Amino acid sequence: MTHDFKTSAEIVWCPGCGNFGIWAALQKAFQELSLKPDQILAVYGIGCHGHMANYLKINNFEGLHGRALPLATGAKIANQNLNVLAIVGDGDQLGEGGNHLVHASRRNPNLTCVLHNNQLYSLTVGQASPASEKGLKTKSTPWGVFDPPLNPLALALASGATFVARGFAGDLPHLTKVLVAGMKHQGFSLVEVLQPCPTLNYLNTFTWFKERVYKLEDKGHLPQDKTESFRMTQEWGEKIPLGIFYQEERPTLEEQLLPEKDEILAEQSLELSIEKLLTEFR
Amino acid sequence: MNDFNFKIAGEAGYGIASAGLIFAKTALRSGYSVFDFNEYPSLIRGGHNVYGARVAEEEVYSPSFGTDLLIALNQKAVERHTKELSPGAWVILNSDKATAPAPDFSPGINILPIPLIKLAQENGAPEVMMNNVALGAAIFLLGGDFKILESAVHDVFSSAKPEIIDLNIKVARAGFDFAQKNFKKRKILFNLKKKRAGKPLLLTGNDALCLGLIKAGCKFFAAYPMTPINSMIAYWAAKARELNLVYYQPEDEIAGINSALGAAHAGLRACVATSGGGFSLMVEAYGLAGMTETPLVIIEGQRSGPSSGLPTWTGQGDLRFVLGAGQDDFPRVVLAPGDPEECFWQAIEAFNWAEKYQLPVVILVDKYLSESRQTISSLDETRVKIDRGLLFSSTAQSEDYRRYRLTENGISPRAWAGQADLTFFTSSYEHDESGWAEEGIENRKAMMEKRMRKLETLKEEMPPPSIYGPSEAPLGLISWGSNKGAIREAQKILRVQGTETKFLHLNFLNPFPVEAVADFFRRSSKIWLVEQNITGQLAELIRARTGLEIENRILKYDGRPFLPEEIAVKIKEIT
Numbered sequence: 078m079t080h081d082f083k084t085s086a087e088i089v090w091c092p093g094c095g096n097f098g099i100w101a102a103l104q105k106a107f108q109e110l111s112l113k114p115d116q117i118l119a120v121y122g123i124g125c126h127g128h129m130a131n132y133l134k135i136n137n138f139e140g141l142h143g144r145a146l147p148l149a150t151g152a153k154i155a156n157q158n159l160n161v162l163a164i165v166g167d168g169d170q171l172g173e174g175g176n177h178l179v180h181a182s183r184r185n186p187n188l189t190c191v192l193h194n195n196q197l198y199s200l201t202v203g204q205a206s207p208a209s210e211k212g213l214k215t216k217s218t219p220w221g222v223f224d225p226p227l228n229p230l231a232l233a234l235a236s237g238a239t240f241v242a243r244g245f246a247g248d249l250p251h252l253t254k255v256l257v258a259g260m261k262h263q264g265f266s267l268v269e270v271l272q273p274c275p276t277l278n279y280l281n282t283f284t285w286f287k288e289r290v291y292k293l294e295d296k297g298h299l300p301q302d303k304t305e306s307f308r309m310t311q312e313w314g315e316k317i318p319l320g321i322f323y324q325e326e327r328p329t330l331e332e333q334l335l336p337e338k339d340e341i342l343a344e345q346s347l348e349l350s351i352e353k354l355l356t357e358f359r
Numbered sequence: 360m361n362d363f364n365f366k367i368a369g370e371a372g373y374g375i376a377s378a379g380l381i382f383a384k385t386a387l388r389s390g391y392s393v394f395d396f397n398e399y400p401s402l403i404r405g406g407h408n409v410y411g412a413r414v415a416e417e418e419v420y421s422p423s424f425g426t427d428l429l430i431a432l433n434q435k436a437v438e439r440h441t442k443e444l445s446p447g448a449w450v451i452l453n454s455d456k457a458t459a460p461a462p463d464f465s466p467g468i469n470i471l472p473i474p475l476i477k478l479a480q481e482n483g484a485p486e487v488m489m490n491n492v493a494l495g496a497a498i499f500l501l502g503g504d505f506k507i508l509e510s511a512v513h514d515v516f517s518s519a520k521p522e523i524i525d526l527n528i529k530v531a532r533a534g535f536d537f538a539q540k541n542f543k544k545r546k547i548l549f550n551l552k553k554k555r556a557g558k559p560l561l562l563t564g565n566d567a568l569c570l571g572l573i574k575a576g577c578k579f580f581a582a583y584p585m586t587p588i589n590s591m592i593a594y595w596a597a598k599a600r601e602l603n604l605v606y607y608q609p610e611d612e613i614a615g616i617n618s619a620l621g622a623a624h625a626g627l628r629a630c631v632a633t634s635g636g637g638f639s640l641m642v643e644a645y646g647l648a649g650m651t652e653t654p655l656v657i658i659e660g661q662r663s664g665p666s667s668g669l670p671t672w673t674g675q676g677d678l679r680f681v682l683g684a685g686q687d688d689f690p691r692v693v694l695a696p697g698d699p700e701e702c703f704w705q706a707i708e709a710f711n712w713a714e715k716y717q718l719p720v721v722i723l724v725d726k727y728l729s730e731s732r733q734t735i736s737s738l739d740e741t742r743v744k745i746d747r748g749l750l751f752s753s754t755a756q757s758e759d760y761r762r763y764r765l766t767e768n769g770i771s772p773r774a775w776a777g778q779a780d781l782t783f784f785t786s787s788y789e790h791d792e793s794g795w796a797e798e799g800i801e802n803r804k805a806m807m808e809k810r811m812r813k814l815e816t817l818k819e820e821m822p823p824p825s826i827y828g829p830s831e832a833p834l835g836l837i838s839w840g841s842n843k844g845a846i847r848e849a850q851k852i853l854r855v856q857g858t859e860t861k862f863l864h865l866n867f868l869n870p871f872p873v874e875a876v877a878d879f880f881r882r883s884s885k886i887w888l889v890e891q892n893i894t895g896q897l898a899e900l901i902r903a904r905t906g907l908e909i910e911n912r913i914l915k916y917d918g919r920p921f922l923p924e925e926i927a928v929k930i931k932e933i934t
């Protein structure tokens with residue numbers, strides 16, 4: 078049976094917000110993967126993206142701004158059977174949580190990070206984020222952003238991520254496909270989603286993106302080629318690539334960390350004798 | 360009385376700590392009670408390292424003033440420690456690196472020069488093994504059994520190659536023989552002659568915490584390296600595979616505490632350990648644990664602050680911090696064990712409190728307790744009880760599961776992510792009974808009150824604090840945490856001098872045992888407060904909770920632990 082992942086909560090995103098598309102694509106992806114709600118745990122950052130916690134009927138943990146990845150990693154270690162997602166914002170993950178993105182990429186926990194990139198701090202009503210375009214005028218940058226934007230895909234790739242992809246909130250079938258591939262991937266998958274924020278980001282609109290995006294798979298891009306993948310992450314402006322940039326297989330964090338590979342740590346008995354341990358202290 | 364202080368001192372990198380452990384094990388296995396400690400700067404090589412141990416036939420709870428047997432591996436050790444030598448003390452002097460102190464500086468002191476490096480090298484060993492030469496000589500002087508020393512060397516170096524172990528034993532033997540040949544006729548006032556056989560344990564606070572956590576069923580331990588909890592990391596990392604546990608080294612303390620919350624959310628007993636600096640980074644997630652009612656045990660090993668402070672020296676300056684850290688009010692439990700035995704039992708209780716009341720529990724220790732070893736007769740694991748609190752098991756009614764159900768005692772049935780046929784919502788935002796974000800006035804009040812009510816419920820089963828000494832004694836001492844040992848030793852000294860005291864040791868600081876403290880005040884004519892910070896943080900807490908003021912404060916904030924003698928002297932001054 079396919080499950081319905083909707084809740085009855087009233088949705089408070091602005092009309093036309095890119096988050097709607099991501100929300101729909103995620104539900105579709107869960108269905109395509111034949112997942113049951115109790116098999117999924119999503120951990121959210123704090124931002125407009127995090128409101129999704131109220132709209133998906135799965136296990137939800139809305140944690141702290143920037144800290145979804147470590148919390149998700151801990152839960153995955155405790156129970157490998159859970160399909161774990163970190164649903165994060167660009168401000169959230171690239172500002173406050175930048176260090177965690179680097180280290181999750183390096184460690185390769187088997188979970189999926191969905192990065193809602195609206196290139197702005199939206200919930201705090203429109204300051205520049207680390208992903209804002211150079212020159213963008215925001216509430217915190219009346220003279221335009223000085224710095225170049227942080228490139229999450231290049232950062233993850235350089236940090237050792239084993240799955241790096243990009244989707245667009247305005248192309249649901251393609252986004253669903255990318256999310257499904259990311260969730261199927263054994264290891265850390267980063268899916269950046271271009272998410273227009275029509276209320277606050279006047280520059281990176283649906284139209285702006287639609288005129289620019291194209292699909293890597295249509296170009297015959299080979300996601301095994303790291304150098305070429307890295308080159309593709311640098312393309313931004315006239316043309317913006319979507320799809321799977323890079324994928325490789327590498328042992329996951331849990332495979333290496335857990336003493337018994339297939340065991341669910343959370344199901345183990347707590348009883349344990351320390352008699353033998355005590356002998357070392359005599 | 361056979362009660363003496365041993366010390367070995369020299370340059371960092373010369374195996375002072377392992378030599379100390381070998382000595383301590385030898386004394387323990389010879390039937391003595393041992394209390395030991397390490398002092399070192401935040402350096403890997405070149406600094407001055409000290410290992411000290413008090414050894415006695417009766418139980419000892421802390422080091423005491425003076426050094427009776429000193430092994431001085433270099434000149435600095437001679438310069439630094441001759442001042443503290445007791446009358447008639449013995450000094451094993453490394454004559455290859457140091458010269459004896461001027462005789463007028465050390466009347467009545469016995470200097471035993473030994474060419475430690477030469478003896479090591481003659482036996483085919485490198486210079487660093489000179490500490491074992493010295494140990495061999497010390498054991499001879501103390502009338503100890505070389506076989507026991509040998510067994511201790513064996514166990515301390517158990518992970519080394521057999522040739523290395525043998526070489527260590529060989530050089531110890533060379534030291535033993537050298538002393539036998541050259542210092543045969545010396546008379547020494549104390550000894551390590553083999554006594555009763557028992558099976559006591561010699562544990563640091565960190566060892567005992569690790570054992571307690573593991574016995575409590577903790578399976579996830581995350582800690583970012585920081586003195587004084589590093590030995591916990593080493594222990595967990597070493598045991599993880601064998602015991603089916605996880606030690607997780609996070610990228611920072613923020614990741615550490617959030618990963619532990621994730622693990623706890625999915626059903627594990629999880630713990631983080633850090634010092635004040637790391638705890639500063641954890642504060643936001645400390646509140647997250649409070650808000651989401653996620654059970655978590657946090658070990659905070661204090662050292663002298665603020666900021667980097669004295670990284671390898673002790674202190675008790677973080678009490679106010681852990682009691683108040685985090686925005687707005689949330690329920691928390693703060694424990695402060697006084698010795699390794701309490702570390703073990705409170706680590707287990709901590710998980711029971713954390714899970715039963717669904718909140719963060721802080722175990723506040725310090726460098727001195729974390730890294731000093733104390734002798735404990737036994738830890739009876741059959742007395743351990745694990746209580747996971749009120750759990751929700753998935754049933755047909757899972758649809759109506761309310762994670763934060765309002766109840767009279769504040770405790771809602773807990774579930775964890777991954778339970779079959781159940782989904783639920785956990786949020787750092789204020790939420791309703793089902794976990795959905797909710798900002799309404801009535802809900803907000805009900806939820807704040809529900810969370811705080813858990814502490815009222817907990818108070819009913821909180822263990823009362825311990826009082827040491829005759830309860831009718833009019834003079835009272837109050838302290839918390841690791842000062843316990845020095846105060847109990849001070850009580851012994853005062854008793855010999857004809858002054859009886861009683862001592863209230865607080866190892867449960869939040870919720871605060873208001874009644875027990877008020878009662879102690881009522882039954883004392885005079886009260887002293889003893890703690891290791893500059894403002895008297897416990898005194899402030901007592902005033903805040905009971906309205907009672909303590910004027911006589913014995914405060915120390917120089918990074919060094921209390922010695923019994925200094926407490927006894929201060930009390931004598933004001934009686």
Ligand SMILES: Cc1ncc(C[n+]2csc(CCOP(=O)(O)OP(=O)(O)O)c2C)c(N)n1
Binds near residue numbers: 123124142197198199
């Ligand atoms: C520690 C901390 N700092 C700041 C905030 C305030 N804050 C809430 S949302 C937000 C920005 C969110 O931006 P982003 O992550 O890009 O999410 P968006 O709202 O754009 O989806 C900030 C700064 C916070 N909640 N916590």
Ligand code: SF4
Binds near residue numbers: 089090093096195200
């Ligand atoms: S402010 Fe922007 S991101 Fe937030 S809900 Fe509105 S449109 Fe979406």
